[in-house]
Amino acid sequence: MPKKKVRKVYFGMEVQEAIVEYNSTTDHNLRNVIYRDRIHAAFDKLSENIINTFKFSYFDYSFTEVKQEVVAFLVMNIHKYDHTKGSKAFSYFSVVAKNYLILHNNNNYKKYKSHDPIDVLDSEKYINNVDKTEYYNDFINVLVEYFEDNIPLFFSRKKDIDVAYAIIELMKKRENIENFNKKALYILIREMTNVKTSQITKVVNVFKKCYTRIFNEYETNGILEKPSPFKFPTT
Secondary structure (H helix, E strand, O other), X not given: OOOOOOOOOOOOHHHHHHHHHHHHOOOHHHHHHHHHHHHHHHHHHHHHHXXXXXXXXXXXXXXXXXXXXXXXXHHHOHHHOXXXXXXXXXXXXXXXXXXXXXXXXXXXXXXXXXXXXXXXXXXXXXXXXXOHHHHHHHHHHHHHHHHHHXXXXXXXXXXXXXXXXXXXXXXXXXXXXXXXXXXXXXXXXXXXXXXXXXXXXXHHHHHHHHHHHHHHHHHXXXXXXXXOOOOOOXX
């Protein structure tokens, strides 16, 4: 009986290891070799698959040019990948590519809308080209990671820190929580931390202060930069 042919994974652990190696050296010649021989093909195929999957329609140039643009954006952001956080390189760069395309597809749509008569535009057609639910779910994942990494910058009191981690834990498990009623969530957090509602509200308000800034950065760049140290007042 002939052996079943094993399909080669185009973006597996060997590519992730190459990216880690690329980021760990400052030798430009070595970086060029690593990228050319071990990373480029995976970035190229990933970009092609994302474009074909989501059917982005509003680009003024050819498929090949769009793909080259996405690959270039991945290379520009390759240094932001941190394997110590536990995320797979394939998942990370898939989100980066998809968000870049969503951002530019939406911007191009706005340009079309500003130049074409309104009655010939079907806005739902543009909106439905992109799965908004998945886009915002990606953003929430980034937001959770951002808050979790920086809670000690936002809070100094142990009670505040405990509440903050409880909120993050609920955000991580949001798909398994059936009741998103605010009162019910506050009760859950109180049970997890044994604090008063006013304490929870104070922590939530701190998160709210930076939410808009984070979302705007994500919408503008398609990716969230690692934050500079800063601290919001908790009183």
